[in-house]
Amino acid sequence: MPSVNLTAVFVEKVKPNGKRIDYFDDSLPGFSLRVSENGVKSWCVSYRFGGKWTRYTFGTFPILSLKDARQRAKDALHDVADGINPATRKKLERDADTFDYLAAEYLERYSKTHKRSWKEDERLIEKEFLPAFGKMRLEDITRRDVRALLERKATTAPVGANRMRAALHKMFNWGITKDIVEVNPVLKIEVPAKEKARDRVLSEAEIKVVWKTLDNMPCGDKTHRKYRSLSALILEMELVTAQRNGEIMGAAWSEIEGDWWTIPGERTKNGLAHRVPLTQPARRILEEARQLCADKPSEYVFPGPRGGHISNIQKAVMRICTVTGIKFGSHDLRRTAATQMTSNGIPRITVKRILNHIEKDVTGIYDRYSYDREKREALEAWRRRLMLIVSDLKDVKSEA
Numbered sequence: 001m002p003s004v005n006l007t008a009v010f011v012e013k014v015k016p017n018g019k020r021i022d023y024f025d026d027s028l029p030g031f032s033l034r035v036s037e038n039g040v041k042s043w044c045v046s047y048r049f050g051g052k053w054t055r056y057t058f059g060t061f062p063i064l065s066l067k068d069a070r071q072r073a074k075d076a077l078h079d080v081a082d083g084i085n086p087a088t089r090k091k092l093e094r095d096a097d098t099f100d101y102l103a104a105e106y107l108e109r110y111s112k113t114h115k116r117s118w119k120e121d122e123r124l125i126e127k128e129f130l131p132a133f134g135k136m137r138l139e140d141i142t143r144r145d146v147r148a149l150l151e152r153k154a155t156t157a158p159v160g161a162n163r164m165r166a167a168l169h170k171m172f173n174w175g176i177t178k179d180i181v182e183v184n185p186v187l188k189i190e191v192p193a194k195e196k197a198r199d200r201v202l203s204e205a206e207i208k209v210v211w212k213t214l215d216n217m218p219c220g221d222k223t224h225r226k227y228r229s230l231s232a233l234i235l236e237m238e239l240v241t242a243q244r245n246g247e248i249m250g251a252a253w254s255e256i257e258g259d260w261w262t263i264p265g266e267r268t269k270n271g272l273a274h275r276v277p278l279t280q281p282a283r284r285i286l287e288e289a290r291q292l293c294a295d296k297p298s299e300y301v302f303p304g305p306r307g308g309h310i311s312n313i314q315k316a317v318m319r320i321c322t323v324t325g326i327k328f329g330s331h332d333l334r335r336t337a338a339t340q341m342t343s344n345g346i347p348r349i350t351v352k353r354i355l356n357h358i359e360k361d362v363t364g365i366y367d368r369y370s371y372d373r374e375k376r377e378a379l380e381a382w383r384r385r386l387m388l389i390v391s392d393l394k395d396v397k398s399e400a
Contacts, residue, residue, distance in 0.1 A: 002021070002022075003023075003024045003025075003026055004023050004024070004025070004026065005025070005026045005027065006023065006025040006026075006027075006031070006033060006070075007066070008065075008066050008067075010023075011033060011041065011061055011066050012062075014033070014035055014041075015035075015039070016036065016037055016038065018037060019037055020035065020036050020037055021034070021035050022034050022035075022044070023035070028070060028073060030045050030046045030073065030077060031043075031044075031045050031069075031070060031073040032044045032045070032046065033061070034057070040060065041060060041061040041062075042057050042059070042060050042061075043057065043058055043059045043060065043061065043064055043069040043072070043073070044056065044057050044058070045072075045073040045077065047076070047077060047080045047086075049080055049085050050085075054085070054087055056076055056086045056087045058072055058073075058076070058086075059072070097137050097138055097139070098134075098135050098136060098138065099129070099130075099133035099136050099137075099138060099141060100130060100133075100134050100135060101180070102138060102171065102172075102175045102180050102181060103125045103129060103171065105175075105180060106121075106171045106175065107121060107122055107125060109178075110174050116266065116269075117246075119311055120163075120167075121167055124163070124164060124167050128149070128153070128164055129164075129167075129168065132145075133145070138180070138181045139181075139182070139183075141185050142185055143185045143186075143187075143188070145185065146168060146185050146186050146189055147189055149164070150164060150165055150189065150192045151192065153192070154192040154193055158192060158193030159193060161192035161193060162191050162192055162193055165186060165189065165191060165192060168186045169184065169186040169187075172184035172185065172186055199335075200328055200329065200335065201332065201335055201336050201339045202326070202328060202332060204389050206324075206326050206328075207239070207336065207386070207389050207390065208389055208390050209326060210324060210326060210328070211236070211239070211386075211389075211390040212390065213320055213323055213324050214232040214235055214236050214320065215232075217229075217232045217316075217319065217320065217323070226292055226293075227305055227310070228316065229288075229292055230289060230292060230293075230302045230303075230310060231302075231310065231313045231315075231316035232316065233285050233288055233292075233302070234248050234249055234302055234310065234313055234316075235313065235316065235317070235320070235330060235333060236281070236285055237282060237285050238330065238334055238337075239333040239334075239336065239337055239386070240279065240281045240282045240285065240337075240379075240382075240383070240386065241261075241276055241278075241279075241337075241354075241379065242334050242337035242338050242341070242351075242354050242355060242379075242382075243263075243276060243334065243355075243356075244269065244331075244334065245313060245330045245331070245334070247267055247268060247269075247274075248302070249302055249309055249310050249311060249313065250267055250300070250309050250311075251263075251300065251301040251302065251309075252299050252300055253299060253300070253301060254299065256278075256301070258278075259277065259278045259279075259283060260276070260277060260278060261276040261278055262274070262276075263275075263276065263356075268356060269356070270356060270357075270358045272356065272358070274356040275370065275372060275375070276354075276375075277372070277375050277376035277379050277380075279379050279380055279383040280383065281383055281386070281387070286301060289301050289302060313330055317329065334355070337382060337386075338351050338354070338355060340382060340385060341354070341378055341381070344381065344382075344385060346381060346382075347374075349371075350371060350374045350375065350378050351378065353371040353374070354375050354378060354379065
């Protein structure tokens with residue numbers, strides 16, 4: 001490792017001699033010129049950081065001149081003096097140009113702190129976005145790339161493609177506000193699929209078939225039986241209580257007190273705490289869930305196979321649809337319960353309170369009555385009606 005006075009003339013004229021040689025500068029300790037066997041000339045700075053010697057390569061000659069290289073070496077050594085590893089900073093800056101960096105930053109700094117649905121963002125990032133864009137430089141991701149991804153998804157899951165577009169659009173917009181990315185490649189890409197408001201309501205005959213199938217659905221080995229049983233109980237709970245399946249899946253035992261279930265505001269769609277009366281079928285569902293998990297108790301009523309709670313029941317719904325031949329979505333059960341209540345004379349205002357829908361008019365703003373009594377009476381009336389529908393005491397005919 002010869003030490004020389006690095007000058008512009010020396011750097012220009014030094015030749016390779018069959019092996020790699022480092023020429024260290026006399027005037028700036030640690031600064032060196034590395035000449036490879038093939039004659040490639042690279043600028044380096046060596047320093048001790050964390051008790052270890054580190055070599056940081058930051059450019060090549062003649063692209064980077066001696067004057068500029070010496071200044072960069074000085075800056076790097078200043079960083080070391082300030083407790084910053086220049087090599088690590090270089091890696092972070094390089095990673096900051098890639099999609100996976102944007103995705104990680106968005107998830108940690110925005111989604112997890114601002115969105116109750118952040119797990120869905122995490123799922124989309126891991127299952128859809130990283131396989132497509134991963135280590136791509138942000139500036140290299142084009143509108144064509146995004147459109148191709150969405151069109152592929154739309155062939156099998158049109159609504160899912162819409163959700164992906166919305167999530168990507170939000171992520172890139174957030175990245176722009178944080179100076180991580182300069183442009184949003186999702187801009188002006190049309191929504192992949194047209195959506196219309198769902199109005200599917202199960203007939204009483206369909207309710208009976210689906211309910212009996214849910215009661216007899218579990219199969220497979222012990223582990224599969226357990227989680228299929230829990231998924232079936234979630235769907236039954238949605239029909240019994242008319243609550244959102246996301247709020248049911250995330251239910252914790254600490255939220256259950258006697259025959260009341262209080263969903264905290266941080267878990268509800270509108271951010272308001274919500275009290276749900278638990279009728280006998282709902283309490284039976286909770287007890288079955290407790291017994292299913294007796295060998296491995298959890299803080300959650302419906303724990304997931306890998307910790308946390310069950311977060312997706314789409315496969316369970318698809319199984320029910322396949323077995324029964326009845327097509328429906330999990331949210332249709334909530335709509336069916338609400339429709340059954342109103343069609344049997346329960347006031348809409350009470351049903352709205354059961355569904356935890358916000359009233360946006362002036363009266364709703366000032367009305368802070370809890371409606372606990374009315375909600376319990378309504379759900380008890382729905383319990384009686386539901387038990388009659390699913391029983392063999394009455395022949396239930398399909399609606400015309």
